[in-house]
Amino acid sequence: MKIGVIGSGNIGGNLGKHWAKAGHEVLFSSRHPEELGDLVRESDGKAKAVSIEEAFEANADVYLLATPYKAIDRLSELYAGEYGGKIIIDATNPYPERDGDMAQEVKDSNRNASEYTAMKFGTAKTAKAFNTIHAEHLKDRAWRTTDKVAIPYAAQDEDSKNKTRQLIEDIGFDAVYVGDLRSTKQMDPDQKLYGKSVGRQELEDMMR
Numbered sequence: 001m002k003i004g005v006i007g008s009g010n011i012g013g014n015l016g017k018h019w020a021k022a023g024h025e026v027l028f029s030s031r032h033p034e035e036l037g038d039l040v041r042e043s044d045g046k047a048k049a050v051s052i053e054e055a056f057e058a059n060a061d062v063y064l065l066a067t068p069y070k071a072i073d074r075l076s077e078l079y080a081g082e083y084g085g086k087i088i089i090d091a092t093n094p095y096p097e098r099d100g101d102m103a104q105e106v107k108d109s110n111r112n113a114s115e116y117t118a119m120k121f122g123t124a125k126t127a128k129a130f131n132t133i134h135a136e137h138l139k140d141r142a143w144r145t146t147d148k149v150a151i152p153y154a155a156q157d158e159d160s161k162n163k164t165r166q167l168i169e170d171i172g173f174d175a176v177y178v179g180d181l182r183s184t185k186q187m188d189p190d191q192k193l194y195g196k197s198v199g200r201q202e203l204e205d206m207m208r
């Protein structure tokens with residue numbers, strides 16, 4: 001798949017490197033793509049650094065959203081013409097101390113964090129994944145053949161569900177489907193699946 005990484009820090013950088021190693025074509029992006037050269041050099045496979053605009057214009061199959069949560073409003077408005085029908089995997093989390101009032105408003109609303117993303121990127125197909133795992137574990141616990149770490153994920157439709165599962169499994173994690181976006185409350189900060197790097201059975205027990 002061609003994957004546009006929107007926000008190439010702890011999460012986007014590590015995921016992009018894993019996906020390049022798995023054989024996917026990765027476009028790392030941020031507001032400062034000139035700072036992403038090391039990521040490209042460290043990538044074992046097909047990867048390059050581009051502006052966010054170039055990433056959205058590149059007609060990728062999947063976009064990983066891995067910016068601070070507060071960037072959602074502006075990104076969804078600025079690139080509204082580009083992501084229609086595309087899959088967005090949302091790895092973001094709302095933290096009011098970092099993201100300000102908009103994050104607090106989402107937390108206080110009836111919407112899960114992923115439902116807000118899906119509402120903003122309304123013409124895309126949104127999935128939620130990789131927001132519950134610590135960046136160091138994402139980096140160090142991928143590529144296992146046994147004792148795999150389970151990654152909970154949710155998706156809006158079959159296509160986003162299948163591609164997200166594949167992108168989890170391709171890098172040596174176990175994909176555990178939690179349901180559609182209405183089911184993602186349990187993945188949000190401080191909820192029961194958040195920050196838990198455990199195997200499938202333990203994760204499924206927590207979901208009961």
Ligand SMILES: NC(=O)c1ccc[n+]([C@@H]2O[C@H](COP(=O)([O-])OP(=O)(O)OC[C@H]3O[C@@H](n4cnc5c(N)ncnc54)[C@H](OP(=O)(O)O)[C@@H]3O)[C@@H](O)[C@H]2O)c1
Nearest residue numbers: 007008009010011030031032066067071092093131134135
């Ligand atoms: N760290 C973790 O353990 C962890 C775990 C799970 C989920 N998350 C979530 O994943 C997201 C990313 O976290 P992170 O730790 O990877 O953050 P990070 O290391 O600070 O990386 C953020 C990336 O987004 C870019 N960015 C920042 N503001 C932007 C904006 N307004 N528009 C576009 N790009 C912007 C940054 O580059 P420029 O500033 O150059 O644009 C950088 O490439 C957050 O929502 C976080 O809550 C983090």
